[in-house]
Amino acid sequence: MAQKGTRKKSADNTPDIRAVAALAKVSIATVSRTINGSPVVSERLSKRVWQAIQHLNYFPNTHARTLVSGRSRLLGIIVENITNPFFPELIQSFEEIAVAHGYEILVSSSNSDPAVLTTCVRRMLERKVEGVAVLTFGEEEPVLDQLVFHDVPMVLAEFKVDVPKVSTILLDYSTGIRAAVKHLADFGHSNIGFLAGPHKLHSAVTRENDFCASIDQAGLRLQRKWIIECDHTLKGGVAGFEKLQALEARPTAILCSNDMTAIGVLRAAYMKGLRVPQDLSVIGLDDISFAEFTLPPLTTIRLSRTELAHAAFDALRQQAEDSNNPNMQREFLVSTSLVVRESTAPPPARK
Amino acid sequence: MAQKGTRKKSADNTPDIRAVAALAKVSIATVSRTINGSPVVSERLSKRVWQAIQHLNYFPNTHARTLVSGRSRLLGIIVENITNPFFPELIQSFEEIAVAHGYEILVSSSNSDPAVLTTCVRRMLERKVEGVAVLTFGEEEPVLDQLVFHDVPMVLAEFKVDVPKVSTILLDYSTGIRAAVKHLADFGHSNIGFLAGPHKLHSAVTRENDFCASIDQAGLRLQRKWIIECDHTLKGGVAGFEKLQALEARPTAILCSNDMTAIGVLRAAYMKGLRVPQDLSVIGLDDISFAEFTLPPLTTIRLSRTELAHAAFDALRQQAEDSNNPNMQREFLVSTSLVVRESTAPPPARK
DNA sequence: GTGAAAGCGCTAACAA
DNA sequence: TTGTTAGCGCTTTCAC
Numbered sequence: 001m002a003q004k005g006t007r008k009k010s011a012d013n014t015p016d017i018r019a020v021a022a023l024a025k026v027s028i029a030t031v032s033r034t035i036n037g038s039p040v041v042s043e044r045l046s047k048r049v050w051q052a053i054q055h056l057n058y059f060p061n062t063h064a065r066t067l068v069s070g071r072s073r074l075l076g077i078i079v080e081n082i083t084n085p086f087f088p089e090l091i092q093s094f095e096e097i098a099v100a101h102g103y104e105i106l107v108s109s110s111n112s113d114p115a116v117l118t119t120c121v122r123r124m125l126e127r128k129v130e131g132v133a134v135l136t137f138g139e140e141e142p143v144l145d146q147l148v149f150h151d152v153p154m155v156l157a158e159f160k161v162d163v164p165k166v167s168t169i170l171l172d173y174s175t176g177i178r179a180a181v182k183h184l185a186d187f188g189h190s191n192i193g194f195l196a197g198p199h200k201l202h203s204a205v206t207r208e209n210d211f212c213a214s215i216d217q218a219g220l221r222l223q224r225k226w227i228i229e230c231d232h233t234l235k236g237g238v239a240g241f242e243k244l245q246a247l248e249a250r251p252t253a254i255l256c257s258n259d260m261t262a263i264g265v266l267r268a269a270y271m272k273g274l275r276v277p278q279d280l281s282v283i284g285l286d287d288i289s290f291a292e293f294t295l296p297p298l299t300t301i302r303l304s305r306t307e308l309a310h311a312a313f314d315a316l317r318q319q320a321e322d323s324n325n326p327n328m329q330r331e332f333l334v335s336t337s338l339v340v341r342e343s344t345a346p347p348p349a350r351k
Numbered sequence: 352m353a354q355k356g357t358r359k360k361s362a363d364n365t366p367d368i369r370a371v372a373a374l375a376k377v378s379i380a381t382v383s384r385t386i387n388g389s390p391v392v393s394e395r396l397s398k399r400v401w402q403a404i405q406h407l408n409y410f411p412n413t414h415a416r417t418l419v420s421g422r423s424r425l426l427g428i429i430v431e432n433i434t435n436p437f438f439p440e441l442i443q444s445f446e447e448i449a450v451a452h453g454y455e456i457l458v459s460s461s462n463s464d465p466a467v468l469t470t471c472v473r474r475m476l477e478r479k480v481e482g483v484a485v486l487t488f489g490e491e492e493p494v495l496d497q498l499v500f501h502d503v504p505m506v507l508a509e510f511k512v513d514v515p516k517v518s519t520i521l522l523d524y525s526t527g528i529r530a531a532v533k534h535l536a537d538f539g540h541s542n543i544g545f546l547a548g549p550h551k552l553h554s555a556v557t558r559e560n561d562f563c564a565s566i567d568q569a570g571l572r573l574q575r576k577w578i579i580e581c582d583h584t585l586k587g588g589v590a591g592f593e594k595l596q597a598l599e600a601r602p603t604a605i606l607c608s609n610d611m612t613a614i615g616v617l618r619a620a621y622m623k624g625l626r627v628p629q630d631l632s633v634i635g636l637d638d639i640s641f642a643e644f645t646l647p648p649l650t651t652i653r654l655s656r657t658e659l660a661h662a663a664f665d666a667l668r669q670q671a672e673d674s675n676n677p678n679m680q681r682e683f684l685v686s687t688s689l690v691v692r693e694s695t696a697p698p699p700a701r702k
Numbered sequence: 703g704t705g706a707a708a709g710c711g712c713t714a715a716c717a718a
Numbered sequence: 719t720t721g722t723t724a725g726c727g728c729t730t731t732c733a734c
Contacts, residue, residue, distance in 0.1 A: 013501050016727055027705045032729055040703055062477050063414040063423070064727035067710045072414070083443050083640065088433045092460065095433075099459075104474060107458055108450075109443065123455060126413050149408075150364050234644055263644050270646050289434065293585055293614050295621050295646045367711055378721045383713060391719060415711035418726045 015056040024052035035060060062104075066128060075316055076106045076124040076132035078117070083109075085259075085288040086305075090135065093309030101317060103130075110136050117143045125150055131316030134159075135308070137203055153319030155312050155332075158203050164327035167315035169308060169334055171203065173285075174210040176301035176336030177255070180283050181214040183299075183338055184253045187346045189281060193226035193251035195240040195261045204232070207257050207285065226251050230261050237264020245272065252280065252347035259284035259291050259300055266294055266343070277345035287339055297341035307334045366407040375403035386411060413455075417479060426667050427457045427475040427483035429468070434460070436610075436639040437656075441486065444660030452668060454481075461487050468494045476501055482667030485510075486659070488554055504670030506663050506683075509554050515678035518666035520659060520685055522554065524636075525561040527652035527687030528606070531634050532565040534650075534689055535604045538697045540632060544577035544602035546591040546612045555583070558608050558636065577602050581612050588615020596623065603631065603698035610635035610642050613649055617694070621646075628696035638690055648692035658685045 021028040026045055033041045034049040041049075052058070066072040077094055079087040091107055098105045106124060110117040117136075121143055124132055131153040134144065147154055153165040160168045184192055194211045197204025208227065215222045228243050230236035237256060241264065244250055256262035262284030266276055274280050276296060284291055287302035311332035319328065372379040377396050384392045385400040392400075403409070417423040428445055430438040442458055449456050457475060461468040468487075472494055475483055482504040485495065498505055504516040511519045535543055545562045548555025559578065566573045579594050581587035588607060592615065595601055607613040613635030617627055625631050627647060635642055638653035662683035670679065 018727085028728080029705055029707095029730080030703090033704090036729080042703060045704080059473065059477050061418070061479065061727050063417040063479060064710085065729075066414040067412070067418055067712085068727080068729045070710080070729095081443075082433075082439045082446075085436070085640070088439050091458075092432075092434050095459065099470065099474070104457065104478060106455065107442075108446065119450065122410065123450070126410050127455060128412065128414060260644075267644070267646060289436070290641045290644065293611075293618070293641065294644075295618060369711085379712080380714085380721060380723095381719090384720090387713080393719060396720080412711050415726085416713075418728085419711080419713045421713095421726080 015058045017058075017060070019056055020049065020052045020058050023056060024048040071320075072128040072130055073103050074106060074127055074129045075103050075313070075320075076108070076120075076127075076129040077312070078108055078110055078120050078124075078132060078134050078136060080136045080138065081109045081111055082107065085290055086286055087135075089289065090305040090309055093306045094133065094313060097309060097313045101313075103317075112136070112138065114143060118146075121146045125152070130320040131155070133312040133316060135312065138201055153316055155315040157308070157312075158206070160331075162329070164329065165319055167319070167328075167330040167332070169311045169315070169332045171206075171303065171308075172333050172335050173203075173207050173301075173303075174213065176285070176303070176338055177207065177210040178214040178217060179338040180255055180299075180301050181211070181218050181220075183340065183344065184255070184281060184283070185218045185220060187253075187281065187344065189251075189253040189347050190220050191223070191226070191249070191251040191253070191347075192220065193223075193228070193244050193254045195228055195230045195237060195244075195254060195256045195265065197230065197232045197257035197261075199229055201232075204257055211255060223249075223251075230257065230264075232258045232260055234260050234264040234267065237261035238268040239264075241265045241268040253283070253344070254280065255283045255285075257285060259286045259288045259298065262298055262300065262343075263290070263294055266296075266298070270295075277343050279348055281344040281347070283344060285336075291339075292341070294343075296343050299341045299344040300339050301336050302339045303336050304334060366409045368409075368411070370407055371400065371403045371409050374407060375399040422671070423479040423481055424454050425457060425478055425480045426454050426664070426671075427459070427471075427478075427480040428663070429459055429461055429471050429475075429483060429485050429487060431487045431489065432460045432462055433458065436641055437637055438486075440640065441656040441660055444657045445484065445664060448660060448664045452664075454668075463487070463489065465494060469497075472497045476503070481671040482506070484663040484667060486663065489552055504667055506666040508659070508663075509557070511682075513680070515680065516670055518670070518679075518681040518683070520662045520666070520683045522557075522654065522659075523684050523686050524554075524558050524652070524654075525564065527636070527654070527689055528558065528561040529565040529568060530689040531606055531650075531652050532562070532569050532571075534691065534695065535606070535632060535634070536569045536571060538604075538632065538695065540602075540604040540698050541571050542574070542577070542600070542602040542604070542698075543571065544574075544579070544595050544605045546579055546581045546588060546595075546605060546607045546616065548581065548583045548608035548612075550580055552583075555608055562606060574600075574602070581608070581615075583609045583611055585611050585615040585618065588612035589619040590615075592616045592619040604634070604695070605631065606634045606636075608636060610637045610639045610649065610651055613651065613694075614641070614645055617645055617647075617649070628694050630699055632695040632698070634695060636687075642690075643692070645694075647694050650692045650695040651690050652687050653690045654687050655685060 020031045108120040155167045157169045196208045228240045230240040284300035287300045291298040371382045459471040506518045508520045547559045579591045581591040635651035638651045642649040
């Protein structure tokens with residue numbers, strides 16, 4: 001009845017820009033300029049405005065801002081699965097950097113399911129993200145067309161496409177893998193097996209090739225039968241280990257395409273009564289947080305999630321903010337390095 | 352030069368509601384009604400509108416929607432740390448449910464740092480979340496005032512406050528702990544130790560009390576000196592185990608306040624040459640994903656992240672959508688259950 | 703340097 | 719049942 005405004009909420013604790021303007025006795029334009037750091041505002045007014053803002057505990061409504069400015073300050077990040085221990089650390093870093101630069105992030109998991117990916121993309125589009133980091137390391141291509149179509153900048157991991165506004169992050173596995181092989185060779189291992197990832201995964205193939213090259217470079221002889229395709233799971237690691245054990249000539253060290261596979265090997269070796277590292281050396285790849293907690297703690301090739309996150313953010317931010325160069329495609333390289341823990345040692349003495 | 356609109360983006364692939372209206376030859380109001388499922392729209396027009404929408408690949412701008420409707424369909428979830436293996440699964444479930452109901456989520460980690468928490472809250476406020484799930488299991492209280500002040504519904508875990516629009520999720524540890532103690536007792540253990548969490552954590556105290564009660568209920572004698580305060584980390588578990596070992600009379604089974612502590616015990620036992628479960632039974636609590644991958648796989652008390660996520664979402668959704676009952680405070684109970692794996696067995700035969 | 707005013711894309715009165 | 723219109727809270731011309 002006595003209500004005056006049309007759709008004003010009843011007891012709203014959230015002041016708007018008009019309230020600030022009224023309190024500071026300036027126009028809303030001046031408040032806006034002050035908040036956005038426009039250099040034209042005189043110090044006298046700026047001070048009054050900030051005081052009013054403080055006094056009212058005011059903060060701008062991002063939706064209104066987005067609507068009028070066309071900038072959402074929202075970035076999307078799509079991972080394969082947040083439950084996969086590789087990703088939380090990555091998301092964490094990405095969030096930290098983004099927030100530090102005034103961006104908000106939208107996280108979602110594709111679960112390797114194209115239908116889910118479609119939904120993710122749609123959600124991001126609806127929220128008007130300014131860029132999307134697609135860190136699924138796999139089956140990305142098809143649905144991403146939507147993002148391209150809507151002109152949303154992207155950054156892809158290990159997947160180079162020649163499209164404007166789409167940058168790429170390449171992973172330098174070879175450095176870490178070479179270091180791992182050398183580490184083993186230095187211990188005296190000359191028989192090194194490799195438990196590969198599924199060949200449909202681009203990264204798995206790269207890792208395998210890098211392994212082969214490293215064996216060469218170390219002056220060792222590559223044994224094709226010691227390279228076994230697994231599936232990046234613990235079970236796969238167990239199975240891979242067993243295949244290796246069934247051979248007559250067996251390696252004294254196993255490098256795995258990822259940590260879960262290595263954890264499978266640890267488990268299988270334990271069940272067989274083989275001691276790691278005395279009887280068998282094992283190395284993983286990724287350095288998921290659990291690698292530190294295995295029995296024994298796993299020597300592994302660390303893929304820096306921090307670097308990855310930085311690269312992804314930089315690519316997106318640049319696209320979002322550099323309007324001079326709207327169609328740039330950049331390329332980043334993220335390094336790997338060996339983390340020596342306790343799953344590697346010299347090979348058992350020959351009898 | 353020849354540009355007509357004022358601030359129109361140049362080549363915009365994103366049609367707006369007017370484009371749809373024009374194509375369908377209806378007013379924008381009809382388009383809006385159609386999209387929002389208003390029952391008043393005639394089938395004839397509705398069909399034309401949907402066709403136009405499809406044809407243009409149109410989707411509404413959520414920011415505009417939020418601005419005018421006052422509903423953001425955004426929910427916040429604050430966890431202690433996304434890197435803590437307890438949380439990803441929780442976030443995953445929360446996301447799934449939320450998305451299934453047309454909500455988007457904003458995830459952030461407080462890192463147990465009040466300053467960071469303040470930022471999280473601020474970010475959520477700026478984005479106008481309709482509710483926040485505070486699942487930090489700890490030091491929440493102080494900064495949350497901001498949310499209360501701004502009238503944002505909340506749901507807290509294990510932390511009951513009597514404030515309108517703030518619901519609580521209680522965790523029923525006792526069921527799981529009782530089952531664990533019984534499991535051990537059934538094996539013949541009568542000497543059971545407990546590696547507690549830090550007493551400043553409410554949940555840790557509850558777990559400890561439930562343990563004591565369960566020992567009683569199992570008809571066992573409680574040994575105070577077998578209860579040791581640890582800190583929920585692997586190192587803490589190692590230290591706790593060592594304290595227990597230093598005692599003259601030692602337990603044959605150890606229940607831990609969380610899985611990381613149990614993993615520490617596994618490690619320490621391994622280093623001492625004690626076999627688990629033959630020489631010592633170990634039980635964890637949480638059932639983090641790694642628990643399945645330890646050596647041996649860890650018997651543990653599972654705290655259902657799915658249930659937790661459901662409860663959190665339901666609480667928030669109800670607050671957001673039930674405007675009849677704007678100040679309701681609900682209470683949820685989430686259960687725990689024993690997951691038997693391979694770290695428990697009968698005690699070693701007495702000599 | 704400052705303010706008035708025009709919208710950003712939508713929803714929700716209100717009219718017809 | 720449908721259309722017209724007034725804003726949601728803000729940024730950004732454009733005058734002054």
